[in-house]
Amino acid sequence: MPVISYIEAVTLAIKEEMERDDKVFVLGEDVGARGGVFRATSGLYEQFGETRVIDTPLAESAIVGVGIGAAMYGMRPIAEIQFADFIMPAVNQIVSEAARIRYRSNNDWNCPMVIRAPYGGGIHGALYHSQSVEAMFACIPGLKIVMPSTPYDVKGLLKAAIRDNDPVLFFEHKRAYRLIKGEVPLEDYTLPIGKADIKRNGQDITVITYGLAVHFALQAAEKLAEDGISAHVLDLRTVYPLDKAAIIEAAKKTGKVLLVTEDNKEGSILSEVAAIIAEYCLFDLDAPIQRLAGPDIPAMPYAPTMEKFFMINPDKLERAMRDLAEF
Amino acid sequence: MPVISYIEAVTLAIKEEMERDDKVFVLGEDVGARGGVFRATSGLYEQFGETRVIDTPLAESAIVGVGIGAAMYGMRPIAEIQFADFIMPAVNQIVSEAARIRYRSNNDWNCPMVIRAPYGGGIHGALYHSQSVEAMFACIPGLKIVMPSTPYDVKGLLKAAIRDNDPVLFFEHKRAYRLIKGEVPLEDYTLPIGKADIKRNGQDITVITYGLAVHFALQAAEKLAEDGISAHVLDLRTVYPLDKAAIIEAAKKTGKVLLVTEDNKEGSILSEVAAIIAEYCLFDLDAPIQRLAGPDIPAMPYAPTMEKFFMINPDKLERAMRDLAEF
């Protein structure tokens, strides 16, 4: 199997879906001739032309709102929000419109649309180019939120999102774009939205996380393995709605749970994961549910000292995992 | 002490603060001659004139954005969003701007502003006039979110919010406006933002909730008392950032915790409350942490059958509280 990068998996998934279905198109800022500021859409403009790879005016609410209109007509728009931080002007269209089209029309209309956005820090992006924004949307029935960690998952889940008949927010970790590489089969495949994935089997402690942190967890797990501590790593992949069954099973497996996110701690995806565990497997726990997350400050500052302070990393995970194992 | 309604407490708090400080002013849709669609600002236009009670154009992002500008200058704007559901167009101004003014300027600038909005259902408001929106903002450092349950709390907390030097989202339950009455002292007082309040002392089970549900919990608690079950009721009052200490203490007190919200279940304020308890007092618990909330559907439909199905009520609380007591 060829080894490709996380961002190449994004591009490939879009390319193949556009070849497969002429109702699929891309719209966003600089997605055309520029191929996207991160190059996620590079080559698509040349292959499919400006009618299917649309450089829009600088207006996120219109990017999403126009996409919704096209989706209601039967197209399958893929809207790119240049940075997840800039999804905020489109919140009304996403929350009040996309998420409710099917419900409010009693299943008469639907909105098959993907909204892609790079999120996450560790790239000197400062306060407004580093944020994790998933928590704001992880309370909106009608939405699905996918946050893949590997090129294999990216390709399979993005294809599934494009074929999904409801709106999907697809958040890609911008630091993973070129940092993370992995094997991706040549043949067409999709992965189920709404299903978490066990990325490592273990007996002693359970780490539940998503996105780039999955790799930090796996690295830390290798370190712990040297000392005979075996870590179980569950990758949520879809952070809304959550895969309850998989979370409960993973928690019960070891009875010691560490939840990890790059986002701020209070009100993050981890809160719901902890609530599910506390509701369904409280008596299977041998330790309090631990959370490792960013501090409750707006976002990571620009200065390297403060950015490093904010970001989680393999060392921080290793420490937290050892503490939990020793509990 | 005079007995006034929940909405009268809102009006009185604004009136007194406007009399006390000429930097305080109101802006929003229909807040002037109309006195607000719920009459929350009635009388203010007549007393303070159209320069301090401003009917704005129909544009929420401008209502908040203009308020932010005025607040940075040193004014104390109170922006009314006509229904919490319509705060969505202003999310970028609230999240990217108001919440970060102080942090991003390293304390050089600040934004002393209150954003008021009526939320909640049970008034035939259907999908877009019934929502609870607090969860979307309860993950944004820099914001404070207050959701009072009684006229006494409304007046004391709204005055505190107006005097606060940072942005405060103040959500008022629209069904409580005229339904809930209570004693409110004549003299000027404020209540601390960030502090939960024990609304009922009990030994057997702990109910943690906020807003209108506090009254449902107290009614249900009376019923349970007849059967010798004693319920402890904690009113969060501020739902972000949460009062950790009070939550931990309340959970430890009985070891049996029921969390209640009118909002959808997944990703609600309750998730973080459960996570705090699971992290800090897991071993003090005698029962799994229970949550009573709305179903994970967009919002409550218009038809009475479906609206009733969605809304929590004293009976649903009583049942959940009995089950927990018997656990």
Next chain:
Amino acid sequence: MTENRHAKLGLSNRDVLEIYETMLLARKIDERMWLLNRAGKIPFVVSCQGQEAAQVGAAFALDREKDFVLPYYRDMGVVLRFGMTAQDLMLSAFAKAEDPNSGGRQMPGHFGQKKNRIVTGSSPVTTQVPHAVGIALAGKMQGKDFVTFTTFGEGSSNQGDFHEGVNFAAVHKLPVIFMCENNKYAISVPIHKQLACKKVSDRAIGYGIQGVTVDGNDPLSVYEVVKAAADRGRRGEGPTLIETISYRLTPHSSDDDDLAYRSRAEVEEAKKQDAIVTFKAYLQKLNILTTSIETELNERIAQIVNEATEYAETAPYADAESALRHVYGEGG
């Protein structure tokens, strides 16, 4: 004597009678809803009264076999022309399961009916504007020749989505008709507190598109400008911003008390321009609406409204548990 203005527009006497009938039907359904609300039988009404001429005149200029409409909450005249029935509207007012708009999930005035290409709408104002643009974009991509038509109030023309949506349509020269139904008020806020330009249609200049303001109490003038806009759109000449000037004859909704912000006298004055009266006079003067036709028409409409009301009132509500359905596609 009155000159025949509709013939020049290519409208037959049957056409103008049908326009009048649709306007009148909208008015009568609306009036009935107020009675039902005041009788405590339905919780809420938001009215078309005073705007029927603009709505019906515009809808008649569209092709109801292929064009898409994204109406706002007052557009009963538009949806009636596009195939929604009095019964459908009453089912919505009573929030019954059979309501084609939402199965009783949304308030009345939140229109949507796919088979008639009436696109589902919500409460937050102006969100439908970019949707209309997106449907037009899709049509262009698929080589279709339909136009999309969307409406909103003058207050709502101050929302960011108006600006972003119209601009997008202008840049891509899409066949969209943006019609602002200017009724002078946004709930209690008079137009001079909403915007400072002379005409809402002046905003077209800032997008490089056609803009026109027309008398919203004259269905024929509205028909003429919407027809021209639709033709331009089909010819690939891009969007048009139309402003229709009329007056909201009722309070904002059944929850509003308009005496708090406007005088009875002002409303009475406006009623003199009510198109239900003036257009009727036009048809009578031209002897198109004869007394016999009128009696027949009034009786027919009364019967339609009565039957619709009776049917809707006795129709069942959706089951409580059905509220759990259709959050996501089933098996999709």
Next chain:
Amino acid sequence: MTENRHAKLGLSNRDVLEIYETMLLARKIDERMWLLNRAGKIPFVVSCQGQEAAQVGAAFALDREKDFVLPYYRDMGVVLRFGMTAQDLMLSAFAKAEDPNSGGRQMPGHFGQKKNRIVTGSSPVTTQVPHAVGIALAGKMQGKDFVTFTTFGEGSSNQGDFHEGVNFAAVHKLPVIFMCENNKYAISVPIHKQLACKKVSDRAIGYGIQGVTVDGNDPLSVYEVVKAAADRGRRGEGPTLIETISYRLTPHSSDDDDLAYRSRAEVEEAKKQDAIVTFKAYLQKLNILTTSIETELNERIAQIVNEATEYAETAPYADAESALRHVYGEGG
């Protein structure tokens, strides 16, 4: 021979020399930042190059003792005129603790300095527009006579906040100057894919306010229109929308590669209009910028930039833990 255009505007020879000096200082700081970026010493640069004339010409027309400015990320020329120093800017580029804009928390170009009434800005474009309106509203309430000045790109003029903010200012006749620095591109997107109106200033008509488009490469023309707008604002005659036309001479930022979407030839052509060259020529022809003055000026600026760079490079970063501070007011 060249005619003296600045005297008519009430500008002395010292004034125009100062305008040129400020433009040149901005250019030199910007050029140094690119060198530092390419040398791996600073992570990011976003440039003012090509827009200095518009920025400095405008800032000179304001009262830096009382007016408020809400600049966007390219406005180095504006903030220099309003009291920010080369050292302040370099501290920001190096993200050091002493950076007055944000203490190293924000990227360069995110200006803010309360003592100079430079209002803190963020990354999402156009959010500053309603802020400028709010400050003007506050000034009006408090009976002050300052104006507020805010800028943004032509691409950003398509955001909803532009529409909502300008409309609000127009309705309340507030003293706000909205200046669109049209540099023909929004990153890679050319203006014809951003908007379809002839001039961005045409949008003023839709708000019932004054609009004017001016050559952004001529600091004197920009000075003239901004001065007139400020005077109108102070007289209570409301806001003005100004469009300055120039060209972005650098890639969008240090992360951009502009060859992907525009030709070298196009950029070279634009450089011929570079105000740093043309305005210099104007001053030379009028013998205001003599060779001796020029040498002195260049040396002084080189020294300022060198000292600022050295100071900032060796200055300390904020402590890691200090990231926890100022989320909320302390003891407030």
